[in-house]
Amino acid sequence: MAKKIYDIMPPKVAQKARVAPMVVKRKRAVKKEAPVFTAEKLQTTSATIEKRGFPKKELLIGGGVVALLLAVYLYGALARATVEIAPKTQTLNFQEKISADTSYENVNLLKKIIPARVLTQEKQGSQEFPATGSASNDGKAAGTIKVYNKVSPVTPITLKAGTHFLSDSGKYFISLDRIVIPAAKGNAPGSVDVRVEAEQSGTEYNIGASKFSVPKLSGTAYYYGIWAESKSAMAGGYTGSVKKVSKDDLSGAKDVLTKKLLAEAEALLREKISPDEILLDDAVSKTTVSALADATEGAVAGSFNETASVKVSGLVFKKEDIQKFAKLYAQSKLAEGSALRDELLDASYEVDTVDMQAGVAKMNLKVLGTSYHFIDTHALGGSLTAKNAGQIQAAIEGQYGVEVLTVKTHFWPFWVSKAPKDKNKIKIELIFE
Template sequence: MSKKIYDIKPPKIAKKVEKELKEFLGEKKNHSAKITAVKKQGRHKKENRPIWIPASIVGAAILLLVCVFLFFKLPKATIQIWPKVDVLSFQQKITADKSAGSIDNTQAVMPAKYFEVIKNASQDFPATGNASNEGLASGTITIYNKYDPPSLLTLKAGTHFMSDSGKLFTVAQKVVIPAAKKAGNKITSGSIQVKITAVEGGESYNIAPSAFIVPGLKGTAYYYSISAASTKAMSGGYAGKVKKITDDDIQGAKDALVKKTTDDAVLALKDQIPADYILLDSAISSNVASAGTQTKSGTVADKFNYQATVKASALAFKKSDLDLFAKDYIVSQMPEGKTLLDNTLKVNYSASLVDVSAGKITLNLDLAGNIYNNIDKNSLSLSLLGENAGQINQAISNSLGENVSKVKIKFWPFWVSSTPANQSRVNVELKFE
């Protein structure tokens, strides 16, 4: 029987073939994936494997470079030199002048500056004198004149009347006592009333009505013919103590206030002086412009006021100007080839002449400074490159000789025994301690 040939597979056969084909293809795909995974895993293991030989070579190269760098960069040498120091001293004079504008070394003149302060002061002072504060008793008396033959009697001002208790009073003005009147054998006394005042203060003169006589008439014919009497008690007498101003009070006030005002003026003057100026006590001048009081000696008062005006003036000069002059002077006197050591300059001064009004101060100077022989550190360090300690000491001894008192050499690190070839690694230090 002839076979049938189908151009199109039946559905069942087609599905079976398709299933088998998928399974085959799936297994092949899985197999390929496994192979790929294995390859990748192998490659990953390869990448993570340490490369020991190249890293060691690089490390050794770096270490070598570091050693070379340290060999050339670490070594250094410090050469400490103690130069021999001499003291140079001089005595000189200089004038500080307010008319000078700058330092003149040839004329030995430097600028000075004038300062001035005026102080006014007023103060109350107590009176120390004692005085009596008295009230004089006074009153009226009637003077009787019974002189026979009748006649007028004139008493001068200041005539004393004495009471029967012994108290004295006076009349202030001249008194004319009328004459008596006579009629037969009968005489009527002439009379006049006058005011009398006690010669002393005090309550004891406030006497009751009394009889009076005129002591000055004793021994004359009028002594028993002239009499007086008061009809009322005397009044106004009292006594007390009060303060009064004395000459010593005024002089003491002047001395005290002038001194205080002068001190205040000088203190204010010093406050005006800048910190960089030198002010000598002998260059301060003060004078009293005015001093006095309007109260007179003998015035009764518990206190009085005193006023004073004081002017203080001074000359001062800059410390920097003095130091500069001193330094320049010492440098000008130094031997050739010497250097003045910094911070060793000493300047002592004292005033020999001061005239504040003229604006001049003359100073005596004692100058001193330490000097040493010039040492060119740059040239010296250049000449010592590549030298060991012995060679360095010998070279310094040959070039500087007795101008050096001590040398100390330091190499670093510890294995270095000579100065580097690089001058920047050789440090020359001058020591003066």
């Protein structure tokens, strides 16, 4: 049978043609094809968007409402006011006599006393000093002579201590003891050994063996019957000088050492003072407890040692106590309704008298300061709420009058023209010109 060929397949044939392949290829994976948009569908979608439009009007209205609410909030939340008040001031100048007393522990305005305490520092030390005095160190020659007695008629002879004997070389020697010379026996003269010393010092008295006469017996019958002889040379005669401790040496050593120890003791005392304490220069007591040298005046020595002990005491008080007294004193002199500018308060003092034993120092106190009419900034803030600059100035001047020199008000942010209703957002500052 001849096969039919169709240019356009009939619907039934076309359906069969499409179904047949699906039966054969059932088990194969079917590829999904991307959707195809026809021109007709695209035109429909674009037309729909154009019909809806962008909501510009609604956004503008909503944004305006939000901005208005935000502005109202910021106006109330950010609003601040600063009021600067320059009060009228008055200079203060007071003078008073006060005491720093160790028997008090607190400032006493009524008795005009501030507390004080006494600090004490002791110091001991020694130092060697040279002797500057000089003394003769001459030596006298000495030796032994034998004195003979050949007086006739025979008799013992007694000579006193200090009898002079003259050598054949012209040197005088003196007996040191009383002499008793035995009488002669027959042709043998009586004799005795005697210790003698040269009348003067010097090496020229170191003479050799010599014969001696007794000058005081000259012109008497005893002169030729009494004589002396030495068998050995005299020795020990010399001249020289040595150092000795003088009165000036002792006083100078004491002065030098005690001054040195007192300076060291005062330095140690000042180290004990805390930074907030004051040591009055005129309230420092310096005492020499003891001073002793190991040599006496006239002692022959090249040097000597001086030992001393000293004590330094000082009266101190606290800076804060004198400032506290000055503040209390100035406040007691203020007119009613006035206040004191603490930062400008100045207290100076001069020492009048000091009694370290009693622990009291009398001083002249001078107090300088500045006062102004008291302005209660906390209470004032509540009366300035919701007021403009002019109203604020009028309110302050109405309350304090001539006690206020100037009033300046600053608002923030720039668009604010009145003080906030919340007084805590109003800052009041006192400005002193």
